Amino acid sequence: MGQPVAYFEITSTAPEKIRDFYTALFGWTAEPDPSMDDYAMVDTGAGPDAIGGGIGPSQAPGDTGVKIYVRVEDLEAGLARATELGADTLLPAMELPGGYGRIAVVADPDGNPVGLWA
Structure with a gap:
């Protein structure tokens, strides 16, 4: 069974x-949440089966751009497999607030960030 793309994230040094831009271009809604450093959960308006996402401020130098998060059954196994295949860990496994699971971020062999979400 394949692993689905489960979430997208757009980070910027100018998140507003x-x-x-994205809300005007695609008709999305994205209200910043002050309790999450003005990170905004995106509603694409595409219904309950659509892939969700977020837009927010960059957290570190070089952390701007678009990344996908792929659903994995076992986060540690996913990180280990990514490392075997030449990835570097950018963000070690961490718990998401609100019981939304755990994530980690790796850089693929070309340096593109990819999130793993369990």
Whole structure:
């Protein structure tokens, strides 16, 4: 069984500008949440089976851009497999607030960030 793309994230050093761009371009809604450093959960308006996402501020130098999060059954096994295949860990496994599971982020062999979500 394949692993589905489960979430997308867009980070920027100018998150308000980027939020305005994507909401105007695609008709999405994305309200910043002050309790999450103005990170905004995106509603694409595509219904309950659509892939969700978020738009927010960059957290570190070089952390701007678009990344996907892929659903994995076992986060540690996914991290180990990614390392075997030449990935570097950018964000070690961590718990998401609110019981939303755990994530980690790796850089693929070309340096593209990819999130793993269990």
